[in-house]
Amino acid sequence: MGQSTKAENRVTDKLSDVAIRKAKPKEKPYKLSDGKGLRLIVNPNGTKWWRFYYQFGGKEKTLSFGTYPEVTLSEAREKRNVTRKMVANGVDPGVERKEQKVEATNTFEHVARCWVEKAKVVWTPNYAEHVVRRLELNIFPALGELPINHITAQQLLSALKIIESRGAVETAHRMLTLCGQIFRHAIASGFCESNPAANLKGALGPVVKRHYPAITKPNELGELLRAIDGYQGTFVVKCALRIAPLVFVRPGELRKAEWSEIDFEAALWTIPASKMKMRREHLVPLSRQSLAILKELYPFTGTGKYIFPNPRTADRPLSDNAILAALRRMGFDKEIVTGHGFRASARTILDEVLGFRPDYIEHQLAHGVRDPNGRAYNRTAHLVQRTTMMQKWADYLDALKYGAKVFPFPKTGTADE
Numbered sequence: 001m002g003q004s005t006k007a008e009n010r011v012t013d014k015l016s017d018v019a020i021r022k023a024k025p026k027e028k029p030y031k032l033s034d035g036k037g038l039r040l041i042v043n044p045n046g047t048k049w050w051r052f053y054y055q056f057g058g059k060e061k062t063l064s065f066g067t068y069p070e071v072t073l074s075e076a077r078e079k080r081n082v083t084r085k086m087v088a089n090g091v092d093p094g095v096e097r098k099e100q101k102v103e104a105t106n107t108f109e110h111v112a113r114c115w116v117e118k119a120k121v122v123w124t125p126n127y128a129e130h131v132v133r134r135l136e137l138n139i140f141p142a143l144g145e146l147p148i149n150h151i152t153a154q155q156l157l158s159a160l161k162i163i164e165s166r167g168a169v170e171t172a173h174r175m176l177t178l179c180g181q182i183f184r185h186a187i188a189s190g191f192c193e194s195n196p197a198a199n200l201k202g203a204l205g206p207v208v209k210r211h212y213p214a215i216t217k218p219n220e221l222g223e224l225l226r227a228i229d230g231y232q233g234t235f236v237v238k239c240a241l242r243i244a245p246l247v248f249v250r251p252g253e254l255r256k257a258e259w260s261e262i263d264f265e266a267a268l269w270t271i272p273a274s275k276m277k278m279r280r281e282h283l284v285p286l287s288r289q290s291l292a293i294l295k296e297l298y299p300f301t302g303t304g305k306y307i308f309p310n311p312r313t314a315d316r317p318l319s320d321n322a323i324l325a326a327l328r329r330m331g332f333d334k335e336i337v338t339g340h341g342f343r344a345s346a347r348t349i350l351d352e353v354l355g356f357r358p359d360y361i362e363h364q365l366a367h368g369v370r371d372p373n374g375r376a377y378n379r380t381a382h383l384v385q386r387t388t389m390m391q392k393w394a395d396y397l398d399a400l401k402y403g404a405k406v407f408p409f410p411k412t413g414t415a416d417e
Helices: 017-022 073-088 093-105 108-122 125-138 153-165 169-188 218-229 235-247 251-255 288-301 322-329 341-352 358-364 383-401
Strands: 030-035 038-042 048-056 059-068 268-271 282-285
Touching: 030 073, 038 073, 048 073, 048 093, 059 073, 059 093, 073 093, 108 125, 108 169, 125 169, 153 169, 218 235, 218 341, 218 383, 235 251, 235 288, 235 322, 235 341, 235 383, 251 322, 282 383, 288 383, 341 358, 341 383, 358 383
Parallel strands: none
Antiparallel strands: 030 038, 038 048, 048 059, 268 282
């Protein structure tokens, strides 16, 4: 049985727009009644608020409908009529409104953005922006407005299948991982009680592992190095191209390199954790060849922040497409080599041709290598051996470039010590 309003049988629609506009403020708030619970409160400061008075569970309650004229007289009456029906059907409109407000702040998009804000303290700004953009493109259109505690595994799978149907299978898997992290955050924060992503293992098609195109044959790598030496573009881009295979860091780490990170005396480049994918400071020993390139470039960009500044503004680094575009102009298409491919070239040749220990190589690639006890190695692990490796790698590249006959180092001995 439903509840009742306080003014169940009173005359309604007693107010008019003219009467409301003429209502002047007084020293104290006063009420103008429209009937059946709807009243307009006129405050001393001139604001006029709609209030609906009703009884529920033996208690008199009120509900705000907003201010006049933002909420017109006819709109206020419509709200009153809808709300009276709720009361008659045993629904407390005040409680219902509170639940709606909670659900509005518990949408998947709201919770996801809260999770990103929390995670940003350990992410780079670019990565945080990348995550948000991916969610905006792939997940928010389907699930963003839904209360996170109402989302089922089937609804999440449907959103992921849309991504998969575009041929973006790897993206679908990445979004499943992201959604799983968001749901775990939501559970810890009290927004929901279960993680539907956990039930979707194996529900998506397999990812075909793709590797960055890279040159791993020594004679072909020599051709690329000679082409770089003959590059006719800007001097800054040419220097970036020349040093990229020597240090084989990730493209973003190279183009954002700063002069303050270079220690010429120690022949060391220290990349701060904030720029690294693994969020750990990384040390790059600089060979004589790398130092020579930096010293050659210093008179041109050394007064600024970035080693490889953007040609339009020195306050920004080279664009992420600069090295890739330069490789294309030299005739190396995307099926042959990318800026990221220098890492694969170094990894393969250092191991299979030069015979260096895989853990030295993995450390220098800034991969997540762990010690026998399962702990992450510190930044200086095997630094002496890595310094030797980086110099021999640079000498080997010089030999390739100038056409000298090169031989692999033995699997034991200097390369393995």
